[in-house]
Amino acid sequence: MSNYKIIEKLLNPSSIAVVGASRNVQKHGGRLIEHLLKHQYQGEIYPVNPKGGEIQGLTCYKSIAEIPETPDLACLLIAPQLLMGALKDCALKEIKVVMIHASGFAETGKSGELLQKEIIDFARKHNIRICGPNTIGIANVNNRVFASFSMAMTSKEIPMGGRISYITQSGAIGGAMLSQGWEKQIGINKWISSGNEADLNASDYLEYAVDDPSTGTICIFLEGLADGKTFKSALAKAANKKKPVIIYKNGRSKIGQMSVKSHTGVLAGNHEVYKAVFKQYGAINAEDLDDLFDYAIAFDSFNKLRSSRIGIISTSGGACTIVTDQCVKYGLEVPELSNASIKTLTDISPDFSTPQNPFDTTAQILNDPESFKKSLEVFIQDENIDGLVLMLTTIGGSIAAKVAEDIIELSKKTEKPMYVAWTIAESLAKDGMDKLRQAKIPLYPSAERAVKSLAAIQQHMIFLEEWEEKKDEYSDFFFPIHKEEISNS
Amino acid sequence: MTAIQHIINISKEEKRAVLTEIESKQILRHIGIPVPDFRLARSADEAVVQAKYIGFPLVLKIVSPDIVHKSDAKGVILNIQDEQQLRNAYNEIMINANEYNSDAKIIGVSIQQMVSGDKEVIIGMNRDDVFGPVLLFGAGGIFVEVLKDVTLKVLPLAEKDIDNMFTEIQANKILRGFRGTLPADLLSLKAIIKKVAELSTDFPEISELELNPVIVHEQGKGAVALDARIILDHRITEVAAS
Numbered sequence: 001m002s003n004y005k006i007i008e009k010l011l012n013p014s015s016i017a018v019v020g021a022s023r024n025v026q027k028h029g030g031r032l033i034e035h036l037l038k039h040q041y042q043g044e045i046y047p048v049n050p051k052g053g054e055i056q057g058l059t060c061y062k063s064i065a066e067i068p069e070t071p072d073l074a075c076l077l078i079a080p081q082l083l084m085g086a087l088k089d090c091a092l093k094e095i096k097v098v099m100i101h102a103s104g105f106a107e108t109g110k111s112g113e114l115l116q117k118e119i120i121d122f123a124r125k126h127n128i129r130i131c132g133p134n135t136i137g138i139a140n141v142n143n144r145v146f147a148s149f150s151m152a153m154t155s156k157e158i159p160m161g162g163r164i165s166y167i168t169q170s171g172a173i174g175g176a177m178l179s180q181g182w183e184k185q186i187g188i189n190k191w192i193s194s195g196n197e198a199d200l201n202a203s204d205y206l207e208y209a210v211d212d213p214s215t216g217t218i219c220i221f222l223e224g225l226a227d228g229k230t231f232k233s234a235l236a237k238a239a240n241k242k243k244p245v246i247i248y249k250n251g252r253s254k255i256g257q258m259s260v261k262s263h264t265g266v267l268a269g270n271h272e273v274y275k276a277v278f279k280q281y282g283a284i285n286a287e288d289l290d291d292l293f294d295y296a297i298a299f300d301s302f303n304k305l306r307s308s309r310i311g312i313i314s315t316s317g318g319a320c321t322i323v324t325d326q327c328v329k330y331g332l333e334v335p336e337l338s339n340a341s342i343k344t345l346t347d348i349s350p351d352f353s354t355p356q357n358p359f360d361t362t363a364q365i366l367n368d369p370e371s372f373k374k375s376l377e378v379f380i381q382d383e384n385i386d387g388l389v390l391m392l393t394t395i396g397g398s399i400a401a402k403v404a405e406d407i408i409e410l411s412k413k414t415e416k417p418m419y420v421a422w423t424i425a426e427s428l429a430k431d432g433m434d435k436l437r438q439a440k441i442p443l444y445p446s447a448e449r450a451v452k453s454l455a456a457i458q459q460h461m462i463f464l465e466e467w468e469e470k471k472d473e474y475s476d477f478f479f480p481i482h483k484e485e486i487s488n489s
Numbered sequence: 490m491t492a493i494q495h496i497i498n499i500s501k502e503e504k505r506a507v508l509t510e511i512e513s514k515q516i517l518r519h520i521g522i523p524v525p526d527f528r529l530a531r532s533a534d535e536a537v538v539q540a541k542y543i544g545f546p547l548v549l550k551i552v553s554p555d556i557v558h559k560s561d562a563k564g565v566i567l568n569i570q571d572e573q574q575l576r577n578a579y580n581e582i583m584i585n586a587n588e589y590n591s592d593a594k595i596i597g598v599s600i601q602q603m604v605s606g607d608k609e610v611i612i613g614m615n616r617d618d619v620f621g622p623v624l625l626f627g628a629g630g631i632f633v634e635v636l637k638d639v640t641l642k643v644l645p646l647a648e649k650d651i652d653n654m655f656t657e658i659q660a661n662k663i664l665r666g667f668r669g670t671l672p673a674d675l676l677s678l679k680a681i682i683k684k685v686a687e688l689s690t691d692f693p694e695i696s697e698l699e700l701n702p703v704i705v706h707e708q709g710k711g712a713v714a715l716d717a718r719i720i721l722d723h724r725i726t727e728v729a730a731s
Contacts, residue, residue, distance in 0.1 A: 470647035474645055
């Protein structure tokens with residue numbers, strides 16, 4: 001079976017065996033079943049526990065052998081010393097995909113490493129593919145598969161219909177960020193905690209997400225890779241498909257690994273090399289952890305930036321300056337408005353505001369929210385403008401929802417993207433902010449984060465142009481057999 | 490190719506990871522990277538004889554497998570104008586080397602043509618455990634680690650990637666021509682970078698390579714690697730053979 005089909009089975013299994021099932025929902029083996037049930041998993045769940053009986057209303061099987069069919073996926077929530085036995089049972093049952101949740105393998109030292117090797121050797125021999133060990137699970141929101149014991153699965157109002165795939169090597173950070181993302185209505189659909197990657201690894205999951213038609217944007221929390229070539233090859237594929245891959249890489253300050261023999265050895269340190277690879281292959285480098293989802297929502301919005309001439313509207317003159325400063329910092333153009341736009345703005349705005357880009361609507365908006373909508377329309381129609389940054393400062397209360405609705409209404413009528421920096425406390429404009437998030441209008445708590453995300457999109461646009469120039473030179477290296485397919489795509 | 494392998498094999502037999510400057514430059518010559526004319530001399534008298542072939546002004550550098558950072562050992566003397574200066578320089582370098590490391594095995598000195606130019610770059614290669622050969626380009630000279638004005642690329646290296654290396658460093662303004670100076674010979678630099686990339690693919694034993702400084706002249710007038718350092722990892726060949 002191809003890696004694609006294996007990972008598809010992992011993320012969308014028609015039946016799941018939960019080995020190490022428990023009545024106690026405080027235990028991983030109880031919680032995973034609780035999460036599957038809570039989110040109305042559509043397939044069959046087969047709890048396995050030598051005690052048998054019933055678990056959370058489901059028939060519990062005393063062994064894997066007793067399960068009446070061959071499950072697509074087995075979640076092995078058992079101690080390391082029981083794993084080999086369970087794997088042998090999986091092999092007899094012809095189960096092809098397993099998740100190993102236990103920790104205590106290669107990450108802990110020599111004996112764990114040996115056990116991990118024994119498991120992998122056995123799995124290879126019997127064509128069993130493994131996610132983990134040390135994985136906290138997977139989620140596939142749109143198909144209602146929440147096969148994880150992470151607390152993130154208890155999030156309220158998990159957004160449906162998302163197109164973001166999120167791969168995390170660290171389960172704990174991954175799960176915590178996932179819950180934050182979902183709470184902010186970020187459309188993370190597929191999530192994989194890859195754990196120790198004894199078998200399937202980040203490059204395999206990345207390639208899957210690149211090939212997956214339901215994935216639009218890919219986020220990765222990366223700690224390290226064993227093999228750079230498959231990773232580069234997956235990034236090259238993403239570039240061919242113009243799919244954005246955003247990566248946060250930790251571990252920037254490795255001490256003691258530096259070569260002292262040459263300057264090159266010192267200057268080409270591990271983290272610098274990762275960053276160079278990202279740049280060369282068009283992966284978007286999330287320098288800070290916040291950047292990961294900040295960029296994701298910018299790429300995930302319906303309206304796509306085509307060129308980078310930015311229009312700025314704010315309810316404050318000071319804010320106009322902040323946004324302009326940020327645009328200049330990232331090399332984004334803030335062009336002058338057309339004469340027609342200047343004339344219209346003069347007609348609709350109060351005498352004390354100046355009709356220009358950036359445009360300060362002044363506090364007039366508090367008395368006349370409609371004036372904000374009108375000036376937004378002028379910017380949308382202006383041919384000099386490709387995208388907009390709207391900085392809302394102290395817009396709150398009842399006006400908040402009205403302003404948000406206007407932005408959403410206008411965004412549907414144009415292809416120009418709008419990035420909103422809304423700086424009032426969330427609780428004072430929650431209604432409006434929620435509306436924007438649900439409409440997938442990128443929303444940020446500061447001008448810095450909004451413009452930084454916009455700049456990430458622009459960088460990716462520049463890369464895709466560059467990729468056209470160099471992809472033929474790369475294809476021999478990565479895809480010697482499928483060369484035609486690449487150059488035609 | 491076999492000549493390069495021969496140099497590598499000798500260092501392996503002698504259990505040396507660091508090639509001498511002369512060995513490194515012989516490899517560069519084989520793959521067509523320009524280096525200044527150089528000759529080895531084992532005594533002051535021999536140096537005087539060799540100097541006749543190269544001509545003054547010239548540069549004297551210590552040759553020792555145990556002295557990697559020649560400047561730190563005060564083992565480099567520039568701009569030597571005549572025979573007397575040459576003899577003095579030879580003696581001075583020997584004294585300095587002995588003070589720096591009295592156990593160091595001294596082979597002699599290399600006598601090199603003095604090449605001058607005001608634009609110095611660094612071109613390097615470091616083999617990364619995960620991504621393989623990493624190519625480095627940046628502002629060269631003795632302050633590279635202070636300025637850190639460098640950029641990195643991995644393989645494959647498209648034409649566009651090399652162009653990007655030139656624009657990604659701060660010093661790109663200087664390379665393009667600044668305050669009336671003519672633009673630097675980027676085509677020559679490009680050729681050197683490509684050759685380093687090829688070398689890294691052909692010889693997996695080479696774990697690090699550094700050309701610093703590379704003097705780049707104005708457009709059409711070439712670039713020369715003044716100093717070179719090649720570091721080997723002999724385990725690589727052993728693994729391949731087993």
